[in-house]
Amino acid sequence: MNHNEDCKRSGIPLQLDETTKDQSNGYFVRVLVDKDLTASLPTSIMVKRDDHRGFSIEVIYENLPGKCSKCQNYGHNANKCRNFVSDNKGTSLS
Numbered sequence: 001m002n003h004n005e006d007c008k009r010s011g012i013p014l015q016l017d018e019t020t021k022d023q024s025n026g027y028f029v030r031v032l033v034d035k036d037l038t039a040s041l042p043t044s045i046m047v048k049r050d051d052h053r054g055f056s057i058e059v060i061y062e063n064l065p066g067k068c069s070k071c072q073n074y075g076h077n078a079n080k081c082r083n084f085v086s087d088n089k090g091t092s093l094s
Contacts, residue, residue: 038073
């Protein structure tokens with residue numbers, strides 16, 4: 001399998017871990033991926049094998065930045081959301 005090509009469907013692959021590089025564990029692939037967080041995060045990707053058959057694998061994201069419950073963007077929480085300004089009485093002015 002070409003892990004680099006498969007990972008490109010999830011984002012830009014930056015680095016493979018050593019276990020993935022030397023293929024010492026056939027059950028897991030761990031890749032550091034640069035991902036546009038404004039796009040949706042796929043929960044699975046289709047992997048093509050050398051024999052042209054494919055199968056779906058689950059994608060698990062580690063170390064995602066916090067996601068705001070108000071604007072749904074990553075990188076801040078609702079308390080620091082610039083898209084919703086509070087009038088100091090607990091109501092949002094947007």
